[in-house]
């Protein structure tokens with residue numbers, strides 16, 4: 001095993017530097033993960049360009065991580081039922097397993113892993129490398145695993161790159177099925193054909209939705225085609241067609257049962273369309289926007305239509321397990337989402353690609369330590 005670890009460290013807003021760390025010391029309760037794949041998502045785009053003031057110090061980003069247990073203490077192995085050499089997906093939450101949320105399995109709400117309210121929280125991809133253990137993110141050759149890391153064994157039939165899709169897919173399952181409640185024979189409008197929107201298509205299809213409509217823009221052509229391949233019944237280019245008219249047309253004037261907003265940086269428009277596109281009474285709108293304010297929010301329409309709003313907040317243990325099962329089943333061509341690969345020395349570029357700042361059109365990007373020093377780009 002190497003003595004030194006290479007990691008990409010965010011040292012300031014929009015600035016990454018490769019740094020060398022010592023291998024952390026592993027006691028009987030902890031372990032070391034050899035990182036194979038760290039996925040990136042829209043959150044990385046935000047956290048990279050404007051890191052929250054709550055988080056100080058250098059940060060190894062990377063919160064969607066897959067790798068192999070390289071070295072583990074005895075009690076760690078016993079506690080997790082894992083051995084060295086096992087491939088795992090590591091959740092980014094690191095809960096206390098003692099509080100009201102942890103006790104009911106909702107450790108994603110635990111204060112110990114909430115960087116928004118707790119400056120001393122632990123969360124992969126968010127926690128500063130100044131903390132003990134140091135390697136708190138996936139853009140690194142190795143990652144530190146304390147006793148309370150949450151791990152999922154990856155089935156042997158799934159590659160590390162495919163397992164990198166667990167996060168978007170588990171969010172799809174969590175948000176569409178558990179939070180919003182999409183089920184058998186429901187009609188669904190999914191706004192935005194990125195990795196998140198496409199994952200919701202698969203979750204809704206698997207759950208039995210009778211009609212799935214996906215919106216995007218003209219530059220999303222390839223993604224909208226992929227949405228169809230993954231099970232969408234209709235796609236709408238909102239720059240070419242009036243999306244509300246089209247949804248009402250497709251549902252014989254009724255509107256849809258569910259609207260799932262998977263857009264990014266689209267302002268208030270997706271929510272306003274969602275409110276109008278929902279059926280006359282008791283539709284559900286899933287939102288994940290981070291708009292600080294919403295001028296002229298149509299509260300009246302909302303109450304008159306008896307709309308329920310649910311917010312999208314990460315994923316549960318069960319959703320991750322279901323995502324792994326879904327990936328292992330091979331029922332949907334989910335590998336088509338994994339479009340790009342880069343070494344962790346190209347984090348800066350990869351995040352800009354995902355942000356749409358380059359000409360490359362990436363859906364899901366895998367950052368791989370093994371590609372350090374090699375050219376990255378589209379998966380051949």
Ligand SMILES: [Zn+2]
Pocket residue numbers: 040041042043044063064167
């Ligand atoms: Zn993410």
Ligand SMILES: [Zn+2]
Pocket residue numbers: 095096097098099100101102103107110111112
């Ligand atoms: Zn807790």
